[in-house]
Amino acid sequence: MTPPGLHVRNASLTFGQRALFSKLECEFPASSWTCLLGRSGSGKSSLLRMIAGLHLPDNHHLDLTTSDGEALRGRLAWMAQQDLLVPWERVLGNVMLGARWRGERSASAVARAREMLALVGLAERADAWPAALSGGQRQRVSLARTLFEDASVVLMDEPFSAVDAITRLELHELAYRLLAERTVIMVTHDPLEALRLAERILVLKGDPARLVPLAAPETPRPRALDDAEVQTRQTALVAELRETADAQ
Template sequence: MVEIHKLCFSFEDQMIFRDFNFSLASRQWTALLGASGIGKSTLLRLIAGLEKDYQGKIMLAENTRLAWLAQQDSLFPWLSVLDNVQLQAHLQGKTNPKTQRKAEDLLQAVNMLAHKHKPCYQLSGGQRQRVALARTLMLDADLILMDEPFSALDAVTRLQLQQLARQLLKDKTVLLITHDPQEALRLADRILVLKNHPAQLSDPIVPASTAPRFSQDPQLWQLEQRLFRELLGDNP
């Protein structure tokens, strides 16, 4: 789905990536961990085409449709839940019974159909992220870039949304940025750690069981310790 070859990118005279190579397999969840400022969100921006001043090659599969799910849900607070899910069609003046039915089906999937006529400023943080997830699904994208979409939620809501996202996006290609090794182990098919300056990738960690996973699995505890060692490096 994505191939990056010999990427070089600097920000404010700091070299973030130098001769950086990365590939993203289709129809898998890949989690990327790393310390703050290491370049995780920058990598998403480069893949999304939001950063242009780089050297090297960033190649996406032909006709790839892309969606972004971030920590900030970016909902329009004065629009209804239903209009936010149909946002692309709403802004283009192209909402119709077909787009409304699809939006309602997705709101049913994220357990928000009963709130479809509410303005989004009346929703809780967890409810807003459910709507944001439905809006992402409405785009029918091939590649979903997730930038810590669950990190601001309380523990129970976070777990619910993790499971829901994994279920509804199981056939999509997902790149998930997270600071949380447990979240990566719960959701991802492949896990990588971004570290050092300029940034380099660790060897991949590939859990044996099928996601979503839960912490009672003893193998996950061992993999979590390995991830912490990768993240801590020389600073245990």
């Protein structure tokens, strides 16, 4: 499935009397990986949910078009900060939750779920219960479930923030490899995570917030921690985020 680019226009969100952001406009090119950063409460996750069409209060608006003119519905997958594994299903069943909700219980669906578990290194844990998994393993199952949907657009809301630092680095490598060629938008609080993975970096700043683009390193992804350009740009990105917080 060829991934579309996304064009967001007139994105507005108000809580009470406060406009979190108003009339935002941005492009997410096809097959690109964009990271969205900003201070807590700036509206990053809300904007992502608006793009996904998930439930929000009535005081929001967004015009979304795709580069191919087709509806986004049916071409979108969501990966949340929490792994959202249900305890009454084994690992294989958790990977197949979307298929089960859609009434798809074919042998081919089961085979595909097992294939996704193999890709994330958990083929031997297909029959395990979620409670028996480590935090990193649970996030791998969540990634396998995202891959199982075979969506061309993937939205990720801090998907690796709940795991330890070493596991996070391993998941960066895995996610980059397995989500290649898709249009990915990821919310993160971690400047280094954005600099390792992103082709494009957007910072929500101001009151109401606006989207400020920052240059990402030009070296191949996923970038090494000791990449000189990563280190240089990390200093600039942290300074931008501090300026954002100090301005509030």
